[in-house]
Amino acid sequence: MGILVVGSIALDSVKTPFGEAREALGGSALFFSAAASFFSPVSLIGVVGRDFPRAEIEFLEKRGVDLSGLEVVPGQTFRWCGSYEYDMNEARTHRTCLNVFQDFKPKLSEAHARSEFVFLANIDPVLQQDVIAKVREPKAIGCDTMNFWINGKREELLKTLSLVDIMFINDAEARMLAGVPNLIKAARAIRKLGPKILVVKKGEHGSLLFTDHSVFAVPAYPLEDVYDPTGAGDSFAGGFMGYVAAMGRWDEATLRRAMIYGSVMASFNVEKFSMERLKTLTKAEIETRFKEFRRLTHVDEFTV
């Protein structure tokens, strides 16, 4: 089954200890679409300015991403400038120019409104609710958010959370949202706000899945060089939701495998700047790394 994603499309200028990229493809919707397209048909809803280098996302169309929901309007595309220090866990934002993204109002076609799986990337929770209201009979709605909305639009964010099934959040933001320092307690508090399924991303420390039944942990892939962490969270969500949509169900076993596919996509994404690694990635490489992730935690059955 297909998946609808609503989010940002940006031109990123990023500096890390390993180099820099200027005006490179970025934004939550692009990273998500690139990752999810390996698993499911993806429809993207977003907006760019007339300056957007449309040819650079032809690789998404070749992977079957439906770009009919990509609006092109007069003005400049959303731009983000940021950098990372050696620990790579937190981005330092130098400049954000929302440009055409400031007036973004998601428009869904008839076909988009019939989507069974939906991902609301990190955008204003008011827009997230607007999309939820327009989708007819979704099987599962996932969402992401960030400190900006947790602090600035808390009430609206809480309303969004009451309407979604799966939430993706990083560990610092989970603690901030719940207001408790212990991550396990924070996860329990957030799940009470609505999302039955909670995915907490911990960067170089892996990720955790919280459901009614259990906690599931995936370590991070042991990478020696993280070139650019931008988009890791969106690639994770893309792998996860793409796999869930492909399976058409979200039982415990499917969710656990989705966690690994999410981790796989994030681990590839950070190996190069912008979307360079996702562009050249193959399904075979994904399956090989999936097996490597399984081996990272594999324990032989005990025999004397």
Added chain:
Amino acid sequence: MGILVVGSIALDSVKTPFGEAREALGGSALFFSAAASFFSPVSLIGVVGRDFPRAEIEFLEKRGVDLSGLEVVPGQTFRWCGSYEYDMNEARTHRTCLNVFQDFKPKLSEAHARSEFVFLANIDPVLQQDVIAKVREPKAIGCDTMNFWINGKREELLKTLSLVDIMFINDAEARMLAGVPNLIKAARAIRKLGPKILVVKKGEHGSLLFTDHSVFAVPAYPLEDVYDPTGAGDSFAGGFMGYVAAMGRWDEATLRRAMIYGSVMASFNVEKFSMERLKTLTKAEIETRFKEFRRLTHVDEFTV
């Protein structure tokens, strides 16, 4: 097979957000012995002053810990006063009084010198080397260390590392020792210094095992309340080395199970102050939690 441990025995005064303990049992050798005794016969080498409340460690003798190497000398027992903030990842030391520990010289009996498994807890690397020189034909020697020795006795520490098989270290100290921010690179560099097996402890983020063959990851147990992290690293090493000594071998499969037993013992240790939880712990509880750890990373084989 039995295991010999050389380390500190202390009276700890600890304050955490959950309460405090005064003059409670502590020190690397005690935590290690209590944890390892569930798996193997343990012999402890250490020193206390005449003020040491000997009756409080009778529970160790009941578990078969050989205390013939526990010296009692005139003077006061080693004391440590510290506290933890909410994040619980780093202890703040308020006061350290080495007392009789200052002049500690490990004395090994004939039987001790024949030990096949040895653990050198976090003490002066010169003393660690002294013990190594006295042990006849060890099958495996493990060691721990800390920032104090990494900065203050680097050359001596490097000599110790060239003589040991298994090293336990926390993530911040691994980066410090290797001088590189990436943990995977740091692990590779440390293994080149001597220890074929490296265990990196990451507190609430679990632990990593590095061998010639692979990386293995164990998540932390999802605890809602960590009452007192003191001794978690030593309990981890105790569970790990105790299991390795019990098996009498350290192949990849044994080491992976040892990582889980180490994690199990550390997770119990932090549930109460000082050694209170390790005192009442049972083998059945250990096995139950071992299975819970397995479930934390379990993924069903794929079926459509």
